[in-house]
Amino acid sequence: MSRPGIRPGIRSGSVSPAKVEARIGRTIPWLARSLLAGAFALHAATPHTAAAAAGGVSIAPPATRAIAADRGTAGSPPPERATAAAVRVDALGDTLTVGRRPDRIVSLSPSVTEILFALGVAQERIVGVTRFCDFPSEARTLPRIGGIIDPSLEAIVLARPELVLAVRGTPIEQIRRMRQLGLSVFAIDDQAGLGEIEEILGQVLELTGSDDSLRAGALIASYRNGLPAYRRWSASIPRSALPRVLYCDPAHPGWSAGPGSHIDDLIGLAGGTNAIGGTIAWPQLSAEQVATLVPDRLLLAWNEGSDRETVRAELARQPGWKGSAALRDGRICWVDAGVLMRPGPRTLQALRELAACLHPERAQPEETDGALPPGRIAP
Amino acid sequence: MSPSGPATGRPDEGAPEAAAVVGRLRRLALLFVVLAAAGAGSLSLGATVLPPSRIWHLLFASGTDDPLRQVLVELRIPRVVLGGLVGAALSISGALLQAFFQNPMAGPYVVGVSAGAGLFAVAAMTLGLAFRFGPFGAVPLAAFAGGLFAVGLVQALAGRVRFLRSEGLLLIGIAVGSVFSALTSILLLFSRDGVQGALFWMMGTLSSADWTRVTMVAWWVAAAGLPALFLSRDLNLLLWGDDVATSLGSAVPRVRRWILVLSSLLAAASVAACGVIGFVGLMVPHVARGLLRTNDHRFVLPGSAAVGAVLVIVADAFARAVWAPSELPIGAVTSALGAPFLVWLVVRRHRRF
Numbered sequence: 001m002s003r004p005g006i007r008p009g010i011r012s013g014s015v016s017p018a019k020v021e022a023r024i025g026r027t028i029p030w031l032a033r034s035l036l037a038g039a040f041a042l043h044a045a046t047p048h049t050a051a052a053a054a055g056g057v058s059i060a061p062p063a064t065r066a067i068a069a070d071r072g073t074a075g076s077p078p079p080e081r082a083t084a085a086a087v088r089v090d091a092l093g094d095t096l097t098v099g100r101r102p103d104r105i106v107s108l109s110p111s112v113t114e115i116l117f118a119l120g121v122a123q124e125r126i127v128g129v130t131r132f133c134d135f136p137s138e139a140r141t142l143p144r145i146g147g148i149i150d151p152s153l154e155a156i157v158l159a160r161p162e163l164v165l166a167v168r169g170t171p172i173e174q175i176r177r178m179r180q181l182g183l184s185v186f187a188i189d190d191q192a193g194l195g196e197i198e199e200i201l202g203q204v205l206e207l208t209g210s211d212d213s214l215r216a217g218a219l220i221a222s223y224r225n226g227l228p229a230y231r232r233w234s235a236s237i238p239r240s241a242l243p244r245v246l247y248c249d250p251a252h253p254g255w256s257a258g259p260g261s262h263i264d265d266l267i268g269l270a271g272g273t274n275a276i277g278g279t280i281a282w283p284q285l286s287a288e289q290v291a292t293l294v295p296d297r298l299l300l301a302w303n304e305g306s307d308r309e310t311v312r313a314e315l316a317r318q319p320g321w322k323g324s325a326a327l328r329d330g331r332i333c334w335v336d337a338g339v340l341m342r343p344g345p346r347t348l349q350a351l352r353e354l355a356a357c358l359h360p361e362r363a364q365p366e367e368t369d370g371a372l373p374p375g376r377i378a379p
Numbered sequence: 380m381s382p383s384g385p386a387t388g389r390p391d392e393g394a395p396e397a398a399a400v401v402g403r404l405r406r407l408a409l410l411f412v413v414l415a416a417a418g419a420g421s422l423s424l425g426a427t428v429l430p431p432s433r434i435w436h437l438l439f440a441s442g443t444d445d446p447l448r449q450v451l452v453e454l455r456i457p458r459v460v461l462g463g464l465v466g467a468a469l470s471i472s473g474a475l476l477q478a479f480f481q482n483p484m485a486g487p488y489v490v491g492v493s494a495g496a497g498l499f500a501v502a503a504m505t506l507g508l509a510f511r512f513g514p515f516g517a518v519p520l521a522a523f524a525g526g527l528f529a530v531g532l533v534q535a536l537a538g539r540v541r542f543l544r545s546e547g548l549l550l551i552g553i554a555v556g557s558v559f560s561a562l563t564s565i566l567l568l569f570s571r572d573g574v575q576g577a578l579f580w581m582m583g584t585l586s587s588a589d590w591t592r593v594t595m596v597a598w599w600v601a602a603a604g605l606p607a608l609f610l611s612r613d614l615n616l617l618l619w620g621d622d623v624a625t626s627l628g629s630a631v632p633r634v635r636r637w638i639l640v641l642s643s644l645l646a647a648a649s650v651a652a653c654g655v656i657g658f659v660g661l662m663v664p665h666v667a668r669g670l671l672r673t674n675d676h677r678f679v680l681p682g683s684a685a686v687g688a689v690l691v692i693v694a695d696a697f698a699r700a701v702w703a704p705s706e707l708p709i710g711a712v713t714s715a716l717g718a719p720f721l722v723w724l725v726v727r728r729h730r731r732f
Contacts, residue, residue, distance in 0.1 A: 153586060177589060180589060
């Protein structure tokens with residue numbers, strides 16, 4: 001069942017069955033190997049093998065290289081380029097031929113839903129979202145297709161999408177099944193660093209088109225100009241004036257963000273240094289570590305509707321946090337949890353808030369564009 | 380736990396009466412009728428509820444471009460069939476291993492299959508391995524390799540234990556499983572991508588069922604499950620202990636080797652197809668023995684297959700319907716539905732003695 005507009009393209013990298021067999025041969029004992037060989041011979045005789053393999057997902061090295069090459073050019077497509085046919089490689093290394101503008105889009109992640117709305121994709125064109133899609137508030141009324149790691153294939157098929165936007169966290173097996181069912185699937189890298197947000201916005205815009213191209217263009221331009229401005233701005237601050245910032249989500253007081261996470265990026269651009277070093281992007285801190293880190297500032301995730309004083313008092317009761325001077329003295333920057341955890345259209349505003357909180361005395365880079373998306377940043 | 384406890388069971392005393400055999404056959408046939416009913420009934424449940432008349436219409440009367448038909452033929456039916464196959468495979472595997480260890484606590488995951496499969500699968504996800512083999516991608520294949528690797532390792536280590544052979548193997552299996560689980564946790568800590576997918580996979584899901592995978596698993600289950608039926612007599616003798624079985628003409632070492640190979644293949648194939656569905660292999664043989672009121676493996680093995688298939692099919696229907704369109708992990712549902720039933724059976728049997 002192939003759709004008229006967008007079709008899964010021919011895969012760029014594949015592994016020959018003989019090679020696979022050789023690889024498996026090294027790992028499985030003889031009995032399993034001979035049984036497997038028998039099963040494969042039998043399987044090769046069935047006609048649908050090639051179709052199934054072609055619909056499958058792989059993260060083949062050549063395709064990954066193709067992404068890297070693509071990154072240089074896909075930076076900022078003009079808003080109305082969605083009509084030109086082009087082959088695009090997604091975050092998992094699979095290709096999709098971009099054709100006619102899709103009128104029925106399913107989003108498999110809250111970050112994608114947020115991007116669609118921010119780019120001005122009309123609400124009627126979004127025919128399925130996850131149960132976690134809560135921003136903007138219009139998203140709550142859209143039909144649900146399940147969760148992020150447990151989307152219901154039945155519900156997706158019944159939504160008759162022309163384009164399914166997945167993310168890197170979408171289970172690969174599910175993506176394989178969706179392609180097999182004739183759906184056009186494209187995986188977005190929703191855990192990318194801040195520097196890639198502009199590219200991702202451009203990528204989604206190219207696939208979906210916009211019903212409000214002014215808004216889409218302004219959003220992308222704000223990232224194209226805003227992030228370098230903050231990079232220059234933060235680089236101009238002397239190292240001695242950079243506060244050490246510790247990120248914490250009070251709902252999970254042990255979890256923090258280290259190098260390689262987008263929150264680490266955010267802290268750096270906002271003129272701080274991450275109190276967490278090492279190599280783990282999302283480390284789990286012991287009470288002892290929390291007690292000995294002694295950051296200058298805390299970056300706390302904040303959920304709408306929760307009382308900050310209560311959250312602060314609750315956190316102060318947690319092991320390791322009792323003696324925290326930053327917590328006691330209120331040296332805290334609050335940022336909306338949804339904005340913090342989903343790098344996307346609202347991230348620039350979070351960056352602005354955090355920079356203002358860390359360096360209230362310094363003038364911020366001037367506004368590069370007035371047409372920012374509506375944010376829900378803590379006042 | 381005493382090895383002669385009711386849950387392990389010993390073959391029934393004396394020659395079975397013809398009437399008792401007929402009764403068991405009747406109950407076995409009833410189990411398969413229940414299986415057919417559960418399979419047909421669960422086709423109705425999912426993101427959209429389809430009444431039986433609608434299913435009939437979709438299958439035989441409607442055009443091919445109806446998305447509901449695609450949902451039914453390409454998603455729901457393979458899912459139900461795969462659930463039945465996986466349930467049967469895990470249960471036969473469990474029945475074999477309980478006879479092997481002469482221990483009611485044994486199950487396919489106790490000998491390290493699930494831990495090994497989980498570790499290799501998570502490693503494949505974090506390394507982003509990409510190769511395909513028939514209908515299986517890197518992750519299921521890694522799970523399969525990991526399950527077999529773990530069992531091979533456990534058996535190689537247990538070969539050094541001279542006494543208490545089955546208990547030693549059980550303990551080593553638990554120890555190896557713990558090491559693999561620990562390594563899995565460490566891997567998950569260091570990986571950025573695929574962690575959530577790995578977690579859901581480790582709780583089991585049938586959502587990626589398709590016809591090619593169903594065919595593959597069906598061949599596995601046939602190739603490893605049918606030979607197990609021919610071991611029934613030897614399994615019955617094993618329940619009396621190795622010495623008695625040997626003196627009654629069973630080639631015990633060879634039988635033991637076959638049990639281990641077949642049960643590992645069955646469990647690893649099911650893990651490869653749909654992740655780790657816990658508790659089925661441990662529990663279902665007990666349920667089958669309780670329902671059939673016998674420990675005779677000629678009845679227990681096919682009975683376990685039927686009960687296991689019913690349990691997984693019903694649990695999966697429940698998992699995808701109760702919170703539709705979101706799904707519950709099926710491992711949680713099999714445990715939640717099956718465990719109280721097992722407790723009831725054990726209590727009932729104990730009271731009788």
